[in-house]
Amino acid sequence: MRGITENQQSSFLKEQFIPDHVFLYVVKGSISFFDGNKTYTLKTGGCGIARKNSLIKFMLPDNEETFNPIIFCFDEEFLQQFQTKHKIQPTASNMIESFLEIRKTDWIDNFITSLKPYYKGGMQLDEAVEDLKYEELLIILLKQQPELAGVLFNYARPEKLNLEAFMNSNYKFNVSIERFAYLTGRSLSAFKRDFKEIFGCTPNRWLVKKRLNEAHFLIEKKKQKPPEIYLDLGFLDLSHFYYVFKKQFGYPPSMLQNEKPKK
Template sequence: MEFETQYISPDIKLSLFSGKCFKTEVMFEHHILVWFISGETKIIQAEASYIFNAGDIFLIPRNQLATVINYPKDGQPHKAVAMHLTTEKLKEFYSRHKAVGKVQPLQKVYRFTRHPLLESCLASLIPYFDLGESLPADLAHIKIEEAISILRAIDKSVDGLLANFAEPGKINLADFMEHHYMFNMTLDRFGYLTGRSLATFRRDFKKVYNTTPQKWLTEKRLKLAHYQIAENKRKPNDVYLEAGFENLSHFSYAFKNLFGYPPNGLLQK
């Protein structure tokens, strides 16, 4: 089996991937704290991209579009422990602890590379995975609260993210789409993140761009890939995933259909 997930509680899991490459477009419902054990992960957001390796610890905010590409590395599978910091648990935590600083929807991925306190907290979960046993509910609650407390101790700005419980409101559609078109998400998701129902999203999109979302998204992604290949001399095989396509053959077909020549043709010019 190339991909395996083991849960020791509903909010704590160990993922293992041994294939060549696993790519997914995500918008997490809850914040996720990840401890990277082996392999490599590339996370691409609208304004930044990140590469994580063995030993790295990072926090991915909820309700943020991201492309996640996982690879094995150095003969080791992609292996990571993930802890979901749910809104329910955070609300309960902050009912007892006052948030420090301004509470606002911060969008960055927080990096806590090889921090000994966090690593110790997450490493203490490994025996339960090794034994294949569930973590008692009260102990799982304690470990999640321990992780939250450590995050707050080592990064004073993290309350701005963790204590913010607002849902996405209606925002400027054009601004959002210009920054997030490369994410291969459903139109429902795009609508949700812009504060719209699917029907309202389609209607507003037509007013702004005078075309359908599907056609506009495909052309924008292909033009992004064209730029990466032509100007940055990247190979099509290294570009198509980041440009929002699921497989190389579909990307190559759509590319040739729009530009009149295959993506490899750019490398020969």
């Protein structure tokens, strides 16, 4: 579903799986992105595209008082219609990054400024001009960076990946097993079968153990506190984190926090 927002509470910013290509422009503030391998940062006036079928965590600075983004979500239906209308025949892209930074130009800045008169209540773009503005933005992006066509107009499903490497890079993302299967280019049954052959246990059991082992290391060696790390490790509830930690190791995180250094 397409949408545009200029609101720091946007649900997009809470997502970890990106189902459609998403253009983001930072009107004010800064934001960082982590894709399991690399961290990207955008500051005021910066913009980029989060690629479809990516796992990305969005992080705002602790001292960030105001974060004001503008977001366009390009769904496949719109992109196919645009491609047909403009007779675009993209070449294969060698870009592999999950987040593609867009060069700062007057075209982009002027486009963002042109949106202001068309916002309605809730900072949503007026439907009367929505399609025009989506098309205008896409024309600008392709004009200044033609290589984006190979990314935006690629409708293929994810290819079969090295499951072990993928999971070791992405275990901190809190997404469903079905989503992990899709992103590694497998059916759910094939994913579970391959997973058992590689790791010797079920995906859910492995994920919990992997996250807890990392938590143990961060608390014991890096002196971090559970409230600081549980979300980053893929846990959604702090009390549940405490419960499974004690169940796994036989003692609560506080035992590590209160442990005196050995002489």
